[in-house]
Every structure is written in structure tokens, then in C-alpha cells.
Amino acid sequence: MIQSTKKSQEYPNAAGRFGSFGGVFAPESLMFALELLENEYLAARQDPLFQRQLDDLLKDFVGRETPLYYARNLSEHFGAKIYLKREDLAHTGAHKINNAIGQALLTKRMGKQRVIAETGAGQHGVATAAACALLGLECVIYMGVEDIRRQTLNAFRIRLMGAEVCAVESGSKTLKDAINEAMRDWVTNAQTTHYLIGSAVGPHPFPRIVRDFQSVIGKEARRQILAAEGRLPDKVIACVGGGSNAIGIFHPFIDDAAVELIGVEAGGSGPEPGYNAASLTYGSPGALHGSYSYVLQNDDGQILETQSVSAGLDYPGVGPEHSMLKETGRARYTTIEDVAALAAFQALCRMEGIIPALESAHAIAELFALRENGGLRAGEIIIVNLSGRGDKDMNTAASALGVSL
Amino acid sequence: MTNTLQNVFATTKQEKRAAFIPYVMLGYPNEAASLAIAQAMADAGADIIELGAPFSDPLADGATIQKASQRALENGMTLRKYFQMAEQIARKTNIPLVMMGYYNPLLRMGLDEAMRSAANSGICGCITPDLPVEESLAVISAGKPYTIAPIFLAAPSSSDRRLKAIGAAAQEADSGFIYCVSLNGVTGARAALAEDLPQFMQRVHVAAPNIPLCVGFGISKPKHASLAARYADGVIVGSALMNAYDEVGATDTAAGVKSAEILARRMRAAAVTQ
Numbered sequence: 001m002i003q004s005t006k007k008s009q010e011y012p013n014a015a016g017r018f019g020s021f022g023g024v025f026a027p028e029s030l031m032f033a034l035e036l037l038e039n040e041y042l043a044a045r046q047d048p049l050f051q052r053q054l055d056d057l058l059k060d061f062v063g064r065e066t067p068l069y070y071a072r073n074l075s076e077h078f079g080a081k082i083y084l085k086r087e088d089l090a091h092t093g094a095h096k097i098n099n100a101i102g103q104a105l106l107t108k109r110m111g112k113q114r115v116i117a118e119t120g121a122g123q124h125g126v127a128t129a130a131a132c133a134l135l136g137l138e139c140v141i142y143m144g145v146e147d148i149r150r151q152t153l154n155a156f157r158i159r160l161m162g163a164e165v166c167a168v169e170s171g172s173k174t175l176k177d178a179i180n181e182a183m184r185d186w187v188t189n190a191q192t193t194h195y196l197i198g199s200a201v202g203p204h205p206f207p208r209i210v211r212d213f214q215s216v217i218g219k220e221a222r223r224q225i226l227a228a229e230g231r232l233p234d235k236v237i238a239c240v241g242g243g244s245n246a247i248g249i250f251h252p253f254i255d256d257a258a259v260e261l262i263g264v265e266a267g268g269s270g271p272e273p274g275y276n277a278a279s280l281t282y283g284s285p286g287a288l289h290g291s292y293s294y295v296l297q298n299d300d301g302q303i304l305e306t307q308s309v310s311a312g313l314d315y316p317g318v319g320p321e322h323s324m325l326k327e328t329g330r331a332r333y334t335t336i337e338d339v340a341a342l343a344a345f346q347a348l349c350r351m352e353g354i355i356p357a358l359e360s361a362h363a364i365a366e367l368f369a370l371r372e373n374g375g376l377r378a379g380e381i382i383i384v385n386l387s388g389r390g391d392k393d394m395n396t397a398a399s400a401l402g403v404s405l
Numbered sequence: 406m407t408n409t410l411q412n413v414f415a416t417t418k419q420e421k422r423a424a425f426i427p428y429v430m431l432g433y434p435n436e437a438a439s440l441a442i443a444q445a446m447a448d449a450g451a452d453i454i455e456l457g458a459p460f461s462d463p464l465a466d467g468a469t470i471q472k473a474s475q476r477a478l479e480n481g482m483t484l485r486k487y488f489q490m491a492e493q494i495a496r497k498t499n500i501p502l503v504m505m506g507y508y509n510p511l512l513r514m515g516l517d518e519a520m521r522s523a524a525n526s527g528i529c530g531c532i533t534p535d536l537p538v539e540e541s542l543a544v545i546s547a548g549k550p551y552t553i554a555p556i557f558l559a560a561p562s563s564s565d566r567r568l569k570a571i572g573a574a575a576q577e578a579d580s581g582f583i584y585c586v587s588l589n590g591v592t593g594a595r596a597a598l599a600e601d602l603p604q605f606m607q608r609v610h611v612a613a614p615n616i617p618l619c620v621g622f623g624i625s626k627p628k629h630a631s632l633a634a635r636y637a638d639g640v641i642v643g644s645a646l647m648n649a650y651d652e653v654g655a656t657d658t659a660a661g662v663k664s665a666e667i668l669a670r671r672m673r674a675a676a677v678t679q
Contacts, residue, residue, distance in 0.1 A: 015539070023540055024537060024539065024540055025508060025535050025536060025537075025540055026535060026537060027464070027465040027534055027535060027537075027558070027560075028537050028538075028557075028558040028559060028560045028563055028567075028571075028586065029465075029558075029560040029562055029586060029589050029590070031537050031560075031562075031563065031567060032560075032562040032563065032564055032567070033562070035564075170471055170475075171461070171462070171475070176462065180462050180463075180464045183464040184464060184465075184466075184467070184591045187464075187465065187589065187590055187591055188589060188590040188591065189589075190562065190589065191562065191589070286509045286512060286513060287507075287508045287509045287512060287535065288462060288509060289462070289464070290535075295509070297509065297513060299513070300483040300484055300485075300510055300513065300514075301460075301484065301509045301510030301511070301512060301513030301514065302460065302461040302478060302509075302510065303461045303462050303509070
């Protein structure tokens with residue numbers, strides 16, 4: 001029998017490296033927890049009972065599979081076949097729940113009773129709070145005060161589901177600082193607590209675990225497009241902050257060399273340092289939050305503050321697998337500025353009757369950018385990952401559009 | 406082979422006391438005051454001074470050092486300035502200096518240049534709190550030509566297998582000491598020492614029998630120093646000294662420096678083995 005070897009299965013290696021990226025840049029105090037997590041995760045993967053529990057919850061609680069929706073009006077507009085992977089229809093409103101459920105089940109398996117998590121836009125916080133409510137786990141969500149202001153509704157939703165929101169006042173008061181505070185909590189409480197990290201970032205084995213739990217997006221999309229079109233797509237487009245929705249949809253297509261993978265970073269208000277959150281485009285390799293990957297930093301190696309209309313992309317680092325995909329050229333990364341993201345946000349609302357999250361609006365905006373620079377071929381098939389819905393963004397969108405609610 | 410740091414522990418052992426190792430963040434509250442604090446630590450009888458380099462995202466540090474880092478960076482502190490200041494301290498004090506800094510600023514400068522600059526500044530050891538032993542090879546190799554000793558951390562949660570690996574790496578790299586984190590947590594003052602400190606220190610000692618062990622994190626009071634000295638070759642004090650400075654230093658720098666020096670003297674005096 002011929003064994004097919006898939007390149008995408010070779011990463012990370014035993015040291016948690018994706019090429020030269022990734023690794024374990026964590027305090028010694030956390031190493032036992034990371035080792036325990038890796039061992040439990042590897043065991044869970046082999047355990048049919050765990051897999052069945054996960055599959056059942058993804059189906060009945062999350063509502064998978066999510067549709068691959070043929071967006072007829074967008075398609076007509078662009079002269080290409082545009083499909084939207086509807087992660088916005090997943091329970092709690094974004095792809096984040098796929099990983100939250102998976103890691104919450106792992107938490108139970110490790111015999112831990114307390115979960116902590118960071119959140120930027122609040123979507124991961126909401127997803128984690130929901131998973132913890134369901135599984136009876138104590139839950140604390142670290143959220144920057146600036147993000148609590150931008151995402152008041154999500155902070156409230158988190159509390160409604162019984163979790164505590166811990167306001168982070170340090171640094172830039174956004175996602176980066178929420179991760180710092182969650183790490184500090186974990187350093188102190190790792191014996192009893194699992195850090196349910198929400199993006200494909202952090203020390204090994206997190207980038208791998210998050211990728212694996214999010215790969216359900218790409219596996220479904222691949223099957224769905226083959227059923228709908230009888231062939232693979234020409235392009236797959238996703239927004240990239242830490243990069244979990246993007247790696248989730250990219251990963252099952254990595255070995256399909258003809259499928260172009262495009263990651264869209266937050267261009268904020270421009271390329272100047274401090275005014276965007278595009279680590280892969282404007283950053284350089286460095287060590288942040290446990291892994292070696294592209295980061296936005298100054299000449300002294302200090303991490304820069306970031307800016308984006310979208311709280312979920314407002315992060316100065318990115319998952320190490322994306323750094324590898326950039327360096328190998330397997331994926332291409334580009335930026336969309338706030339103004340273009342907001343225009344795409346409105347366009348999708350009007351053309352398709354779908355209100356996207358501001359994060360996902362960056363991926364939609366890439367369609368417009370591609371058309372402008374001649375990157376769209378007539379009739380080609382494109383899948384855009386619609387990673388979340390925009391209900392949480394009403395205040396931000398209204399104020400950006402000059403409307404008072 | 407013995408290095409500068411090992412000589413320190415040979416001396417303090419003869420004097421039946423633990424080495425007193427204060428932590429001073431360079432650039433906090435400003436350049437001049439941090440130089441004055443380092444001098445005060447020397448005057449108080451520091452055996453080694455640990456010089457902290459500020460980082461924007463110090464995830465192993467508690468509130469005191471976080472705020473100090475932020476302030477130092479706002480004041481324009483950089484790694485280049487750090488090395489210039491370390492050199493001034495080395496010239497004046499003749500006390501072995503150890504660098505405590507997160508990995509990314511060192512990486513950004515380039516590990517070779519960072520280690521060469523450190524050596525030129527009179528620094529003889531390097532602690533990187535976000536590098537576990539398995540990711541330390543690059544720093545070890547970069548420091549070797551300049552005889553910068555890599556100093557590894559050990560934590561109560563480290564398994565015996567990990568402690569053994571840390572001990573072996575420390576032996577191999579001719580580390581000056583192992584930095585034993587007294588508790589599972591971040592830096593910062595605490596009311597009491599961890600109860601299981603003796604058992605933890607014993608486990609590290611078994612895993613690394615020939616290497617001096619220093620205890621840090623949470624050593625805030627002379628009685629903590631006194632207790633820790635029973636099990637360790639050195640005690641490291643950071644946040645408590647900063648707090649001592651801060652109590653009066655905001656309005657009167659000289660009084661802040663004096664306040665830190667007074668606590669340092671009491672800590673040093675308490676850290677006796679018998």
C-alpha cells in the first residue's frame with residue numbers, strides 16, 4: 001500500500017517548531033503544565049470517547065456543520081463564485097467556540113476545575129464562558145479595559161454565563177495585556193487551572209492544539225466545496241489577528257498546492273509603527289507570549305502598541321504556523337485598513353443581508369482589494385471565512401459611520 | 406574551573422552566610438536614581454547585583470516590576486543604555502553583576518552583540534526568565550566566548566526529571582548558580598514564604614549537588630531572608646527593595662535610596678546560615 005505523506009502533518013516537530021518558528025519561550029514555572037497539557041492532548045486524540053464527546057458537542061451545542069453559503073449577489077458583483085464559510089452561525093457567534101469546547105473538554109480530562117482565558121473582541125471570552133457553563137467549570141476572563149469599553153455587550157454576555165470578567169489596566173489595556181495577565185494567573189495557579197488560550201499563539205503545544213480544534217472549519221469547507229463545485233477553490237481568504245480562524249480554514253488545504261491561501265491582517269490607520277496590527281506584513285521575528293514568530297516591535301525589541309477598528313485583530317503577534325507559511329510562501333499575507341474594512345462591512349450587510357464581525361469584514365474587503373489590483377479572475381472559486389457575526393460591533397460601527405445610537 | 410560567581414559563594418560560605426543578591430531595575434525610576442540605588446546596594450554589602458532590563462511584556466513579573474518596567478521604558482530606557490549604565494556600576498563597585506532580562510530585546514540586538522556588550526559592561530551572568538532550559542542553547546552558545554554564565558531557573562512545580570536536566574545544563578554551562586523560584590507565581594512581595602521551600606530546595610540540591618542555589622521571588626522581609634538562608638547559598642530580593650524605595654522616593658529620591666539601602670542592610674544581616 002502506498003502511504004501518502006502530507007506536508008501539513010509534519011508540523012510542529014517534537015520541540016513545537018514550525019520551521020524555525022514556535023517553540024516554548026515560557027517561564028520554568030509553566031513547563032509542567034505545558035507538558036501535562038501536551039500529554040493529555042496526545043492521549044485524547046487517540047481516545048474514541050473523547051472524540052465522540054467533542055463531535056457530539058460540535059454538532060448539538062455549536063450547531064456544526066456550518067453552511068458553506070454561495071453568496072449570489074457578491075458573486076455577481078465580482079464576476080467570481082464567492083462562497084462564505086458561515087462561522088458566524090456557530091453558537092456564540094464566531095469560530096472561537098470550536099476551540100473553547102475542545103479545550104474545555106481537555107480541562108475536564110486533566111481533572112482541573114478552573115479555566116482562565118484572555119479575550120480581545122470578547123468572542124473568545126463568550127465562547128469560553130459558554131463552554132465552562134456547559135461543563136460546570138469555574139471561569140475567569142481577562143479583558144483589557146479598552147476592549148471592555150469597545151465590547152461592552154460581550155463583557156456582559158460573559159458575566160451572564162457565570163464567568164468573571166477581570167479588567168486589565170496594564171500596558172495598552174488590550175488583548176496583548178490580557179494575555180500577559182492570564183499568563184501571570186496561570187504561572188500562579190497552574191496546578192488547578194487550565195489556560196484556555198483563544199488563538200493559535202502561545203508556547204507549544206497551544207498553537208498545534210488550537211489549529212487542530214479549528215481545522216474543523218477547513219475540513220468541512222473542503223468537503224462542502226467539492227460537493228458543490230466538484231473541485232477545490234482557487235482562493236481561500238481569512239482574516240488574521242493571532243490567526244486561529246485562518247489556520248483553521250487554511251490547514252486542510254495546505255497540501256493542495258493549487259489553492260491560494262490569503263491571510264488578511266489589520267492595516268489599522270496606516271503602515272506607521274503603532275497604527276496597525278499587521279505583524280506578518282510590518283513586523284519581524286521575535287519572542288512574545290511563549291513563541292517565536294513575527295511580532296511588531298521597535299529597534300530595542302520592545303513590543304509595540306497596536307491599532308485596529310477590530311478589537312479581535314488588535315494584537316502585535318501572530319501564530320507561529322502563519323510565520324512559517326509566510327516564509328515558505330505557501331500562504332500570502334496582506335493588509336486591509338480600517339476604512340476599507342468598514343466599507344466591506346456595509347457592503348456585506350446590504351448585498352447579502354449578513355452583518356459580519358469587523359474582523360471578518362477585513363477578509364471580505366480583500367475581495368474588493370483583489371479586484372482593484374487585478375487579482376480576481378473571472379469565474380474563479382473563492383471561499384471567504386466569515387469568522388464571526390457583527391452584533392458585538394454595533395457601537396463601534398455606528399460611531400465609525402457617524403451614527404449615534 | 407571557577408568563575409567570578411562561584412568565587413562569591415566560596416567566600417560567603419566561609420563567612421557562614423548566604424550571598425545577598427539585590428535586584429535593581431536600571432532606568433527606574435530614572436537613570437540617575439537607579440544608579441544611586443545600585444551604589445546603595447553595593448554600600449549595603451551586596452555580594453552580587455542583579456541588574457534588571459525593562460521589557461514591555463514582563464509576564465513572569467508581578468505588579469511592582471511591571472510598573473517599574475513601564476516607567477523605565479517611558480523614560481526612554483533601552484538595552485544599549487542599560488549596558489552603558491552597567492559599565493558605570495561595574496567601574497565603581499567591583500561587585501559581580503548579573504543581567505536579568507527577557508529574551509526578545511536580546512534577540513533583537515543580536516545575541517552575539519548582546520553578550521559581547523554585557524561582558525564589556527562587566528556583567529558575568531545572564532538570567533532570561535522566559536527561557537526554559539530546552540530553549541536556552543542559543544543564549545548559552547552566544548555567551549560562552551564572553552564567559553557570560555547562563556543562569557537557569559527552577560520552580561517548585563518542576564518535575565525531578567526537569568530539575569535533573571536543569572542541573573546538568575547548569576553543570577555543563579558552568580553556571581554561577583541556579584535561581585530557585587520560591588513559589589509558583591510571579592515576582593512580588595509576599596507576606597510569608599512558601600511552606601514547602603525546604604523540600605523544594607532539597608529536590609534541587611539532589612538534582613544539582615555541585616551548584617550554588619539562590620532563592621528569589623517573594624523574599625520581602627529580613628525573616629524571609631533568614632529562613633531562606635538555611636536552605637540556599639544566596640537570597641535574591643527585588644520587589645521589596647523597590648517598594649521600600651517607592652514609599653518615599655516619589656517625592657524625595659535621596660530618601661528613597663536610603664530607605665532601600667536600610668532594608669538591604671537588614672536583609673543582608675539576616676541572611677546568615679547559623
